[in-house]
Structures are given as structure tokens and as C-alpha cells.
Amino acid sequence: MFLSVRLPVLACLGAVLVLGAAAPAQAQKAETPVLVTSCGQSPGPIKLTVYMKRLQIAHDLKTDATAKDLGAKPYKTLIVVTGSSLKGMGAAGVSIDDEVKRVGALIDEARKKGITIVGAHVEGMERRAKSAAPGDNSDEISIDAVCPKSNFLIVRKDGDEDGRFTTLSKKHNIPVVFFQKNTEIQDVLKNVFGS
Amino acid sequence: MTTRLLAQKIVVAALGLALFVSAGISFHRSRNLAEPVVLGPGVTSVKKLGEYFAAIRGTVNDCNLYFMEGREPGGTMLVLGGSHAEEPAGRLAAWLFVENGTVEKGRVIVALSANRSASTMTRLGGAYPPDFTIDTPSGPRMFRMGDRWTNPLDQWPDPEVFIHYPSGQELAYVDIRNLNRTWPGRPNGTFTEKTAFAFMEMIRREKVDVAIDLHEAELQYPVISTIVTHQRGQELATMVSMMLTDNEDFKIGTEFSPLTLHGLSHREIGDHSPAISLLFEAPEPFLDATRGITSREQLLTGKDEFVVKAGRHGLLFEEIDEKGWPIAVRVGRHTSSILQVAETWSEDNPAKPLAISGVPRYAEVIEKGVGAFLQDVTKAGKDRLAYE
Numbered sequence: 001m002f003l004s005v006r007l008p009v010l011a012c013l014g015a016v017l018v019l020g021a022a023a024p025a026q027a028q029k030a031e032t033p034v035l036v037t038s039c040g041q042s043p044g045p046i047k048l049t050v051y052m053k054r055l056q057i058a059h060d061l062k063t064d065a066t067a068k069d070l071g072a073k074p075y076k077t078l079i080v081v082t083g084s085s086l087k088g089m090g091a092a093g094v095s096i097d098d099e100v101k102r103v104g105a106l107i108d109e110a111r112k113k114g115i116t117i118v119g120a121h122v123e124g125m126e127r128r129a130k131s132a133a134p135g136d137n138s139d140e141i142s143i144d145a146v147c148p149k150s151n152f153l154i155v156r157k158d159g160d161e162d163g164r165f166t167t168l169s170k171k172h173n174i175p176v177v178f179f180q181k182n183t184e185i186q187d188v189l190k191n192v193f194g195s
Numbered sequence: 196m197t198t199r200l201l202a203q204k205i206v207v208a209a210l211g212l213a214l215f216v217s218a219g220i221s222f223h224r225s226r227n228l229a230e231p232v233v234l235g236p237g238v239t240s241v242k243k244l245g246e247y248f249a250a251i252r253g254t255v256n257d258c259n260l261y262f263m264e265g266r267e268p269g270g271t272m273l274v275l276g277g278s279h280a281e282e283p284a285g286r287l288a289a290w291l292f293v294e295n296g297t298v299e300k301g302r303v304i305v306a307l308s309a310n311r312s313a314s315t316m317t318r319l320g321g322a323y324p325p326d327f328t329i330d331t332p333s334g335p336r337m338f339r340m341g342d343r344w345t346n347p348l349d350q351w352p353d354p355e356v357f358i359h360y361p362s363g364q365e366l367a368y369v370d371i372r373n374l375n376r377t378w379p380g381r382p383n384g385t386f387t388e389k390t391a392f393a394f395m396e397m398i399r400r401e402k403v404d405v406a407i408d409l410h411e412a413e414l415q416y417p418v419i420s421t422i423v424t425h426q427r428g429q430e431l432a433t434m435v436s437m438m439l440t441d442n443e444d445f446k447i448g449t450e451f452s453p454l455t456l457h458g459l460s461h462r463e464i465g466d467h468s469p470a471i472s473l474l475f476e477a478p479e480p481f482l483d484a485t486r487g488i489t490s491r492e493q494l495l496t497g498k499d500e501f502v503v504k505a506g507r508h509g510l511l512f513e514e515i516d517e518k519g520w521p522i523a524v525r526v527g528r529h530t531s532s533i534l535q536v537a538e539t540w541s542e543d544n545p546a547k548p549l550a551i552s553g554v555p556r557y558a559e560v561i562e563k564g565v566g567a568f569l570q571d572v573t574k575a576g577k578d579r580l581a582y583e
């Protein structure tokens with residue numbers, strides 16, 4: 001009596017837990033090969049590509065990729081990592097305006113080709129308009145240039161401290177895959193690019 | 196009248212002489228203060244930098260190189276403490292490796308006073324204390340507080356402009372005595388360039404795979420709490436930064452060494468040898484221009500209300516509160532970062548592993564203090580003692 005009541009309840013609870021946990025991660029899918037680039041020349045893209053390399057997800061990293069580069073291979077996915085580095089842009093000899101222009105054209109071309117566009121922000125609040133210089137908001141410019149035009153977003157949760165990405169997601173109806181720890185990038189990529 | 200004038204002159208001269216003698220004694224003591232190093236279980240030999248370049252032999256920069264040879268072969272890692280001798284956490288973190296570490300696989304080479312000359316004085320006019328003391332269970336251990344630049348007694352005068360070799364880049368004149376602006380050096384250059392050249396020779400001859408240069412930075416400096424990496428180390432540094440931030444309760448970022456900024460270890464060691472070069476920066480409020488009293492206490496606690504105030508005005512690139520940046524926190528950041536580099540390197544290069552044990556990580560250094568990992572000098576046998 002006792003058992004017969006308890007088991008179905010437990011089973012239901014278990015099912016809810018499993019489905020609840022698995023559903024969001026499974027929803028966002030993309031295919032290879034992938035072109036990874038940056039909007040703002042931050043060190044962020046490497047955080048994705050070190051794991052892509054380990055997981056053998058076919059990709060190319062080109063931090064200054066242009067629309068032309070999309071013709072080099074039959075890319076199925078474009079990942080643009082947002083957040084800017086004044087030092088990175090300085091070294092590359094570009095400004096945030098140049099970056100927005102380049103990435104804008106790249107995204108337009110990707111759309112034309114039916115390539116999945118993924119916007120990413122992987123460095124938390126460190127890459128949210130406070131690190132570069134007083135009054136600098138190139139991090140936010142970079143986010144605005146990429147995220148509203150993406151099919152979905154990959155974001156480290158602590159970068160959403162002020163709800164920036166949650167708001168973007170609701171306003172533009174773009175799903176976000178959040179992760180907490182850096183090592184979870186591995187699972188996010190497995191889910192997105194796994195069959 | 197003339198006797199009075201003469202008396203006045205004698206008094207002034209005597210006062211001047213008193214200042215000269217007392218300052219001279221202080222300078223002399225600081226330059227000759229011997230810092231003991233207890234050779235830990237992992238140290239298999241102590242060599243001299245001069246063995247790699249004769250012009251350095253017997254000079255003030257003929258520093259010790261502590262070789263920690265593993266039981267099994269593997270990769271070779273170089274740890275440089277004291278490139279900037281006014282950044283004590285860099286030296287102390289390296290010290291903890293020498294006095295505590297054991298290498299199971301591969302090899303670790305450690306320098307505690309990479310620019311030994313710079314460790315023999317403090318910044319002129321900076322009112323820095325000449326030394327500081329770390330309390331250990333076996334009593335106090337005294338260390339030299341050094342400078343960013345080679346002692347002018349060893350290299351003088353400075354030119355109007357400093358043209359970096361071989362890039363031809365124009366750098367600040369005073370940086371002709373800055374070891375971390377003179378890489379890769381040259382055999383017929385200045386004393387500091389010769390020192391850098393000697394290290395390059397050692398790195399090439401000992402086939403160093405990863406070179407780590409330990410530093411500290413003022414909070415008003417944008418390159419802080421980070422790993423600066425040569426392009427060949429980007430993946431290694433990124434992985435290390437992610438693992439540390441995930442697992443060790445402190446944040447450390449990555450910066451890519453600009454291709455066109457010359458003289459720094461993260462650029463030139465990687466460009467002029469097969470080694471991957473990394474540079475770590477920990478926060479040191481002691482170096483901030485807005486600091487208050489430049490005392491031994493501030494050096495060790497990293498507490499400073501004026502730097503906190505600068506933070507409130509948004510002038511800093513790292514956070515600071517009334518808890519400050521204690522030396523244990525700064526040293527622990529470095530030990531954990533070095534150990535993580537060894538681990539991540541080994542995962543990526545299984546044929547050239549680096550396995551190190553016995554060195555405390557971040558949490559343990561903070562819990563027990565730096566002094567807990569400095570061994571008893573009186574109990575070390577004569578053949579297990581070295582001096583810096």
C-alpha cells in the first residue's frame with residue numbers, strides 16, 4: 001500500500017526532473033563546420049575553441065573574419081564572441097566602430113547563406129563595460145551589434161548579473177543557453193553540436 | 196664672526212656626514228643582506244646563471260638557478276622570481292617551490308633573484324623599506340625589498356633614449372635597466388641586456404618548454420590579476436585561467452602579448468626560443484602611486500585606505516577593500532597558477548609531463564600563511580643551504 005503509492009509519485013517526480021533538466025540544453029542545435037570570430041577582439045573566443053579542439057568539433061578561428069571568409073568552406077554555423085578589449089583592438093589596429101561594421105556585414109552574409117548565428121559572451125562582468133577604461137562602453141556596443149541578430153545565445157551566467165541578456169532574450173525572442181562554470185562550456189558545446 | 200661661520204659650517208658638514216654615514220650603512224646592509232634558502236627535497240642541484248654566459252660569471256647578477264629534476268623524464272618549466280625585485284610575492288612564490296616542492300615527472304628550474312642587482316636597493320626617492328620579515332614557526336626570515344631597475348651602481352649612466360635590441364623600438368630611458376624591457380638581450384650589450392641574454396642562453400640550452408615570469412602590479416595598472424601570454428601559449432593560458440577561476444576562488448584573466456610591444460618576457464622568450472612564455476600579475480597596492488605610508492606592514496598586508504579611496508573614484512583596475520591584498524593571497528595566486536600550468540600542460544603534452552607535489556596552493560597558503568612554508572634554517576645541513 002505504502003510502496004504502491006510512493007513508487008508512481010517518485011517515478012513522476014523523476015521524469016519531471018530529467019525532462020526539466022534536459023529540455024533547455026537540448027533545444028538549441030547547430031551544425032559543423034563552425035567559423036568562430038570576435039566582435040571587439042577580446043580573448044574570449046579561445047575559451048570556446050580550446051574546448052572545440054578537445055571535442056573535435058570542426059571549426060576555424062578567425063578573429064578578423066569578413067563576409068568573404070564564409071565562402072572559404074561550407075560553414076553551417078557562425079559564432080561571434082562579444083565583449084571588447086581596448087588592448088586587443090589596439091593591437092589589431094581597429095576601433096569598435098570598425099568591429100561593428102565588419103561583424104554586421106559578416107552576419108548579413110551568414111543570414112543570406114542560411115548559416116546559424118550564435119552570439120556568445122563568455123567572460124562574465126569582467127567583459128561588461130567596466131574593465132577597459134573609464135567611460136568606455138565598447139563591451140555593450142559589441143553585445144548590441146551581435147546578440148539581437150543571433151539565432152541563440154551562449155552566455156556565462158555571471159555576465160547576466162544585471163539581467164542584460166535575459167532582457168535581450170525576452171525582447172527579441174532569442175533563446176539563451178546559460179552556463180555557470182567555465183568547464184561547463186564543454187557540455188554546452190556537446191549539446192549544441194551533438195546529434 | 197669668522198669663527199662663528201666656521202662653527203656653522205662644521206655643524207652642517209657634520210650633519211651631512213652623519214646622514215651620509217647612516218644612509219651608507221643602510222645601503223651597504225641592504226646590498227649585502229644574505230637571504231638563506233633551505234634546499235627542499237626536490238632540489239637536485241644549484242647552478243649559476245654565469246654557467247650559460249661567461250660575462251655574467253662572478254657579477255652581482257650571477258644568480259642561483261635551482262634545478263628540480265624529476266624521477267621520471269618529462270617537460271621543463273622555468274619559474275622566474277625577482278625579474279622585478281620590488282614585487283616580493285613573485286620572489287616568495289618561487290621560494291615556496293624551492294623549499295617545499297618535489298618533482299615527480301619532468302624538471303623545474305627556479306630563479307629567486309632573476310635581476311639580483313635590482314634586489315640590492317629600493318626605488319630611489321620612493322621611501323621604500325630596505326627589507327621585510329616573514330614570521331615562520333622557526334623564527335623570523337628577513338628578505339631584501341628590491342627595485343624595478345638594475346642598481347645604478349652596476350649599470351650607469353642611463354642614455355637619453357633606450358633603443359630596444361633587436362626590434363629598434365624606442366622605450367623609456369630608465370627601462371634600459373629594466374630586465375623586463377631588455378629581453379632577449381645581447382652578448383655585447385648593457386649589464387641588464389647581458390643578464391637577459393644569459394637567461395635566453397639557459398632557456399635554449401636547457402630546452403625549456405614553458406617559461407613563467409612572476410610579477411605584481413599596482414592596482415592603477417590595467418594589466419593586473421592576469422596571465423599575459425605569447426601567442427603560442429594562448430590555449431594553455433586560457434585553459435589555466437578557466438580552471439583557476441572555476442576551482443580556486445580567485446579570478447585571473449588572460450591577455451595576449453601584443454606582437455609589436457618589445458622587450459617583455461612574454462613576447463621575447465617566445466620569439467627567441469622554442470619555449471612558451473607566460474607572465475603572471477598579482478595585485479600589489481604597495482606599488483600604487485596613491486598609497487599612504489610606505490611601511491613594511493603595508494608591504495605585507497596590502498591594506499591602504501588611500502588606495503581604497505582611489506578605488507571609490509573608479510581609478511583602479513582591480514578591487515580593494517579594507518581587507519587589502521595580504522602577501523599570502525598574492526603568493527597563493529602565483530603558486531596555484533604555476534601548478535595549474537603544469538597540470539594543464541601535462542594534459543595537452545602527455546609525452547612531456549610535469550608533475551609537482553608538496554607546494555601549497557592558494558587556499559593553503561592563505562590558511563597557514565607564507566611563513567608556514569619557509570623551512571627551519573638552523574636545521575638544514577650546510578649542503579642544503581644556499582644564499583640569495
Ligand SMILES: [Zn+2]
Nearest residue numbers: 279282410411
Ligand atoms: Zn613587474
